[in-house]
Amino acid sequence: MIPPMSEKANGLNLDRKRLDLALQAARLGEFEWDMVRGVFVVSDRMAAITGLPAGETPVRDAEEIQQLVHPDDRDALSEKIQQGLRTEGRYEAEYRLRPGPNGEITWLRAAGIQVLNAKGEVTSICGVVQNITDRRVEEDQRRTLMAEVDHRVKNVLAAVQSLAYQTAKRTTSLESFLSNFSGRLKSMGSANELLTAARWRGAGIAHLAAAELGGIAPGQTRWEGPELFLTPRAANALSLALHELATNAVKFGALSTDTGRVDVRWTRLRGGGFELIWNESGGPPVSVPGHKGFGSTLLSQVTGRELNGEVVPEFRASGVRVRVTAGAQTLVDRPDNVPDAPAVRVFETTPATNRPTDLRGSRVLIVEDAVLLALELETGLSDAGAEVVGPAYELAEAMALLDGHIDAAVLDANLNGLSVHPVAEALAARGIPFVFATGYGDTGGAPLGFDAPIIRKPYDVTQVAAAVSALLHAA
Structure with missing residues (x-):
């Protein structure tokens, strides 16, 4: 039961002023459902928070007040209020108001308490509300983001699992498997790093090329083209393709000698998408390989499909030439957050020296x-x-x-x-x-x-x- 006010007038006015300041500081608005008079009273502060009309609105029962609530929240809110009032004489709840004229949604957090008369009868319910729309929107965005992260993690794990399986199928020794798999995994990691820096809005071809070529054969690699950004899916596909080409060039192609060169150039296509040319020169003579490994399979069957285009290799005597085309859907607008070019001072899977690592005595x-x-x-x-x-x-x-x-x-x-x-x-x-x-x-x-x-x-x-x-x- 709420005890009757017996303070002196001056004290009561001072208390009211302080209460008004406290409500204003907390950004709370007040309401009262006067059951005796049959009116629902909304303060000016609550009107500003909720958009409801200030002052008194005639109501006959709780159902009329419930009409102010979003239809999807009415039953749950009604049950929560009834349970709270029945057990504690008060309640707290979060709910949505019915959509505004333009469909806008307002989330409220409300707390109410029963007011009893001298006989112990409920005469009204009064309380406060707070607009929590920003918090609820942020929570929804966080849940959406976590669901997206979960989806991407599962996709990455599935891709890694497939990469491990396909690499293992085409290698004959544990050492070869570890080398090939680690290199491909690092390529995926480089693309992931670039995408994360841009909040997964896209990755630049130049950045992907720098990540794959910047740390190997300094002075023997060059990449050039307009600023183009790829979707996450296309970025991962191109990153893996560049890695396979670079690995092959280091082992067997132009980068296996000090005189060889790799030139990578890309252009935007008129109909959308892009074309990338990988060209090797100055290396040992090239012949058509008799064995088709996973790298070749990845380029011929995976890269082209993932880029909505095709990959066409040419095994010229003077050096390997590969033409990669991609569809318009692989390109995105320049992200708001574009990372700096990847640092070159990174130790690559293929060491710059053939000297065996010896850490004895350290x-x-x-x-x-x-x-x-x-x-x-x-x-x-x-x-x-x-x-x-x-x-x-x-x-x-x-x-x-x-x-x-x-x-x-x-x-x-x-x-x-x-x-x-x-x-x-x-x-x-x-x-x-x-x-x-x-x-x-x-x-x-x-x-x-x-x-x-x-x-x-x-x-x-x-x-x-x-x-x-x-x-x-x-x-």
Whole structure:
């Protein structure tokens, strides 16, 4: 029961002013359903929040008030209010008002309480409402985004599974499988990084070419063409195609010698879409391959279909030439967020040197919060002869290991939500070289502003070992 007001007039006026200020600060509006007089009262503040008319509106029962509510929410709201009033004499609920004249939807959060007379009879229900439309829209967008992320993750996992299966079918040794699969996985990761930086609105052909060619055979590769952006599906397809062509060029084609060159040029087609020409020259003589591997199958059967076009290879004696055409639906407008060109200082799956990695006599710290990755790094570095310090899975654990002797380190940029910056800073202060092995898409340079090599996830552990070896030899 609400006790009767007995304060003095001056005190009551002061309290009302304070209440008005509090309601205004909280952006709340008041209402009352006076059952004795049969009216529903909407304050000016509530009218401003909801668009309902201010003042008194005659009502006979709760059903008339329910007509103000969105039809889809009426039953649930009615049940929640009745249960709350029956058990506690009050209620709280979130619901939508009926659509406005232009179909607009307003979400409200309401809280009400019963007012009783001296006999304990309910005479009215009064309460407050708050406009929560922005919050509900944000929650809906978040749910939609999470559903989209879930969809994309499942697609990526399915693609990785298929890639692993198809690669395994066409390789005869574990070493060959790991090399081929890791390279293809890295290509997918590069495209993913570019798409993420642009909020999955598209990726530029120039960026894809730079990601695949920028770190191999410096001075022997060139790419040129107008600024064109691809859909996520087309970007992944072209990235894999460029990777297969680059891998083949390094192993057997123009990039297998110091005198060879690869030129990649693309143009926009008049009817929409684009044409890309991959041209090799200066390498060993070329003949039509007698064996068709997964790379050839990917180019002939997958790339063309994914790009709504075709891939036509020519095995000229002077060098391989490949013509890739794509349909208009593969192109998108320039995204609002376009990343910088990928950094060239990235260790690629194919090392720039054939010198075997030798880490014997060196102590290498591993800082990585993903246990499986840390174990894989530990195995790879140990196989190269290093004595592994750690692995450290937490920031505090990593900091504690810095007191011992360390020759080099492999750092993940983020450890369970905490930046690895304190570890990198301490290593830099002691002159200990380190490599970032990270999944973060900072294409503009090394994370956290340090001048350190970057290895993007997913990676082959041999890349990490080669990077650490290069650092130790340079020191």
